[in-house]
Amino acid sequence: xxxxxxxIASSTVGAxxxxxxxxxxxxxxxxxxxxxxxxxxxxxxxSENIYVTFNGSTANFTARWFYGDGSAIGNSTTGRLIGFGxxxxxxxxxxxxxxxxxxxxxGSTNKxxxxxxxxxxxxxxxxxxxxxxxxxxxxxxxxxxxxxQTAPLFVQYSxxxxxxxxxx
Amino acid sequence: xxxxxxIEINCETGVESIIELTDAEVAELAVQAEQAAVRKAEEDAAxxxxxxxxxxxxxKLAALGLTADEIAALSK
Numbered sequence: 695x696x697x698x699x700x701x702i703a704s705s706t707v708g709a710x711x712x713x714x715x716x717x718x719x720x721x722x723x724x725x726x727x728x729x730x731x732x733x734x735x736x737x738x739x740x741s742e743n744i745y746v747t748f749n750g751s752t753a754n755f756t757a758r759w760f761y762g763d764g765s766a767i768g769n770s771t772t773g774r775l776i777g778f779g780x781x782x783x784x785x786x787x788x789x790x791x792x793x794x795x796x797x798x799x800x801g802s803t804n805k806x807x808x809x810x811x812x813x814x815x816x817x818x819x820x821x822x823x824x825x826x827x828x829x830x831x832x833x834x835x836x837x838x839x840x841x842x843q844t845a846p847l848f849v850q851y852s853x854x855x856x857x858x859x860x861x862x
Numbered sequence: 863x864x865x866x867x868x869i870e871i872n873c874e875t876g877v878e879s880i881i882e883l884t885d886a887e888v889a890e891l892a893v894q895a896e897q898a899a900v901r902k903a904e905e906d907a908a909x910x911x912x913x914x915x916x917x918x919x920x921x922k923l924a925a926l927g928l929t930a931d932e933i934a935a936l937s938k
Contacts, residue, residue, distance in 0.1 A: 703871045705878055713866045713883055713891065719874040743898075768909075844898040846866055846891065856873065 697861065699728065704855040711736060711847030715854045716839040722800035724858030729796070729838060731854040732789040733779035737845030741813055741821050742779040743772075744792065747839040748805065754830040761823035777811035778821045779852075781845065788814035789852065790821070800834040866891075 702724075705715055720727070735742035746755075755773030762768075777792030790813035799805060806828050813821045829835075838856070842848060865883045872879075883891070916937075923933050 703873045703876060703878075705869050705871050707869065708880070710867060710880075712869045712880075713887075714868040716868060716870045717873055718870055719872050721873060844895050844902070846895070856871075 697859075699857045699859055700724070702727075702856045702858045704853065707848050707850055707852040709850050711849050712852070713847055714839050714841040715848065715852075716837065717854075717856050718837045720799075720836050720838065720856070721858070722834055722836070724800070724860045725798070726859040727796040727799045727835070727838075728857040728859055729794040729840070729854065730792070730857070731777070731794075731840060731852070732791045733777075733840075733842075733852045733854075734784070734789045734849045735779050735781045735842040735845035736847045736849055737781045737842065738783060739781040739844070740783045740815070740819050741790070742781045742845055743775050743843035744777040744779050744790075744811075745774040745841050745843050746776045746794070747774070747841065748829050748831070748835050749833060749837055750839075751829075751831065755827060756830070757825055757827035759823055759825035759827075761821055763821050764818040773827070775843075776807070776809045776825060776827065776840070778813050778823060779842065779848070780813050780815065784820075785814065785816040787851075788816075790814065796835065802832050802834075804832060805829040805835060 703717055733744060757773050757775060758771055759775060760769040776794050779790035780788050792809055792811040794807060794809040796805060796807045809825045811823050840854060865888050867880045867882050870879045870881055920933050
């Protein structure tokens with residue numbers, strides 16, 4: 695069981711916002727990866743879906759996820775979705791937080807991943823979800839990008855932290 | 863007006879770069895946003911139709927004489 699966490703890299707979005715946050719040249723020396731991010735988008739909406747790209751690829755993603763929004767539950771199979779961010783209609787200065795775990799990211803088999811995600815909002819409507827996904831590609835993951843589904847930008851003070859996990 | 867930027871962090875060097883999107887990338891983002899908006903509208907419409915059908919079915923069951931508890935039991 696992997697039991698060490700090391701911060702590989704992190705980023706905080708500046709005043710101009712960012713269309714994506716891209717981690718490149720990820721070393722293959724760890725067992726697993728854990729990407730933790732806190733994001734808010736500029737879209738005039740109650741939430742923002744966060745999508746992932748591995749090695750620049752948007753293909754061969756499949757997923758199963760379910761969610762609650764404060765009054766109802768639902769499920770879907772949208773691939774590439776790894777979490778929810780807040781958006782412009784949420785309480786000011788709140789963010790959606792997600793932890794994405796990718797085991798055996800440098801191996802030669804297809805890459806599974808899981809994530810848990812929540813949004814903050816001082817209202818009934820706030821999202822929480824669990825996601826299980828698969829990237830059907832045997833290449834080692836060397837880059838990860840996270841992008842908002844609909845908004846042009848992640849806003850200032852959004853953050854992303856990439857951790858490497860390995861056996862002691 | 864400059865194009866939006868993206869953040870790129872090289873994990874080997876630790877260097878963070880702010881890179882302006884190309885015109886082609888901006889156009890692609892616009893297409894993706896439009897597609898996402900269409901998908902969301904379709905999903906919202908499907909949810910609304912489902913909720914309407916559920917309410918209609920519950921009203922018909924109530925008209926047949928079922929109690930609210932009996933209708934709720936059928937939904938489980």
